Amino acid sequence: MLEVFVFPISAVMKFWHWIMADVFSLDNSTAWVVSIILLVITIRSLIAPFTWTLYKSGRMGQLMRPAKAKIARKYAEATTAEELQAQQDETKELHKRYDYHPAAGCVPPLIQIPAILGLYRLLLWLSRPQLEHSDNIGLLNAEDIASFRAADFFGAPLPAYFTMAEADLAALGTTTEQVRGVIIPLVILAAIFTTSNMAISVARGYSTLEWDSKASRGLMKFMVWTAFIMPFFIILLGFSGALPVALLMYWVGNNLWTTAQTVIFWIALVRRYPLDDTHREFNAAVRDDTKAELAEKKQKKRDRRSRKVRALARPSTIGQVRRELADEKQAERQAKKDEKDRRKALEKQRSRARLEARRKAQAEKKAASEADQIE
Numbered sequence: 001m002l003e004v005f006v007f008p009i010s011a012v013m014k015f016w017h018w019i020m021a022d023v024f025s026l027d028n029s030t031a032w033v034v035s036i037i038l039l040v041i042t043i044r045s046l047i048a049p050f051t052w053t054l055y056k057s058g059r060m061g062q063l064m065r066p067a068k069a070k071i072a073r074k075y076a077e078a079t080t081a082e083e084l085q086a087q088q089d090e091t092k093e094l095h096k097r098y099d100y101h102p103a104a105g106c107v108p109p110l111i112q113i114p115a116i117l118g119l120y121r122l123l124l125w126l127s128r129p130q131l132e133h134s135d136n137i138g139l140l141n142a143e144d145i146a147s148f149r150a151a152d153f154f155g156a157p158l159p160a161y162f163t164m165a166e167a168d169l170a171a172l173g174t175t176t177e178q179v180r181g182v183i184i185p186l187v188i189l190a191a192i193f194t195t196s197n198m199a200i201s202v203a204r205g206y207s208t209l210e211w212d213s214k215a216s217r218g219l220m221k222f223m224v225w226t227a228f229i230m231p232f233f234i235i236l237l238g239f240s241g242a243l244p245v246a247l248l249m250y251w252v253g254n255n256l257w258t259t260a261q262t263v264i265f266w267i268a269l270v271r272r273y274p275l276d277d278t279h280r281e282f283n284a285a286v287r288d289d290t291k292a293e294l295a296e297k298k299q300k301k302r303d304r305r306s307r308k309v310r311a312l313a314r315p316s317t318i319g320q321v322r323r324e325l326a327d328e329k330q331a332e333r334q335a336k337k338d339e340k341d342r343r344k345a346l347e348k349q350r351s352r353a354r355l356e357a358r359r360k361a362q363a364e365k366k367a368a369s370e371a372d373q374i375e
Helices: 003-023 028-074 081-097 102-127 142-150 166-171 176-207 214-240 245-272 277-313 315-374
Strands: none
Touching: 003 028, 003 102, 003 142, 028 081, 028 102, 028 142, 028 245, 028 277, 081 315, 102 142, 102 245, 166 176, 176 214, 176 245, 277 315
């Protein structure tokens, strides 16, 4: 299945190698190294417009929050088809006014992930052509394969990886020491740049965090933990997995591009679409309210633990304290259940109203179609 992704990657690499070797007359190794760099530039240039749209949509989403919250409050208890349609129309108008396109975020991964998978599979086949695809790999013929296998980066063959067997390294005309002398710095650079990019993403995400969204807060925590774990994962993968020199070069180059692009795009967005006092006050209010709510929950837990501890000093009150705590928890559960039931009933009413509106629209469309046929 991954062979599908190999063809476009091999086509791009073959094209750039032909330009570098035949047009600019670079030596074989330099031509392939430059081809990998140009592969990064080619792929990232293709998705750069979509990435800009993604960043812009995120910024627009932040700018829309005060107006969106106002619409949500206005129609919080709406149950009629007319009210729900008005809410939908106002939301659509808001998205149009801010040129908001949330679906744009799907495009960069759809291009970049297949590119990485295709490059990884291509390099594995290139490093061990005796196992499969010995004549052609993607659009690379036997001559291209031999040329790539003969290329090196500071003495390390491009298809070589850290855990490659001595026999395979010998077939590539190199040694373990030469390969590891290049791979170790590349792995360290990959870990540094990847972690730096994640740290930048965390900082950027924190500045635009939807504090009143539990999912957003959970995602932010996950990103923070991932940023701490990622360097160790990369080092482990680089030193124990099959990551060829060429793939590590792509990884480092790709992360360099990401760092520069993130900084440039973010500065451009902040300058072009600045936050005014309304947005800052709204974001600060939501953040403070959320933090106060979370602090209140933590304080309540601490108070309950404290009451349990104090009860241990007076054993005669343990039963009473337990009953009080049980009653409090039961009251909280009941309040949550009542609120959940209220929202569920409200959503049922809204769903029925939407269904009636759709049926009405379909009936009107059908009637109009029949009228056109009669005419």
